[in-house]
Amino acid sequence: MKKLGVSFDEICTDNWEAFASVFQEYTHKVGKKYTTDIEGNNTLLRHRIRRAVRKTCCFQKSLKTI
Structure with missing residues (x-):
């Protein structure tokens, strides 16, 4: 860690x-x-990043509805 300057x-x-x-x-x-x-x-950061890079704006349980 010291080598990284942290x-x-x-x-x-x-x-x-x-x-x-x-x-x-x-x-x-x-x-x-x-x-x-x-x-x-x-967890919150991971959730928000996932939301930002999601390909679709909707969230459905079934792939048929997308």
Whole structure:
């Protein structure tokens, strides 16, 4: 991360073993209570991007109606 020029005070992740080995030198908080906010933001951003690049303006359950 330092090579990329990214700086931060702490890392918040879920309890996945790979994160513990990668972020050993940083302040590392583990738990879903730290990650739920950013996951919500990522979901909202992904939803809005998908809406912007959708080929049709309508949303139908059946392909016959499009």
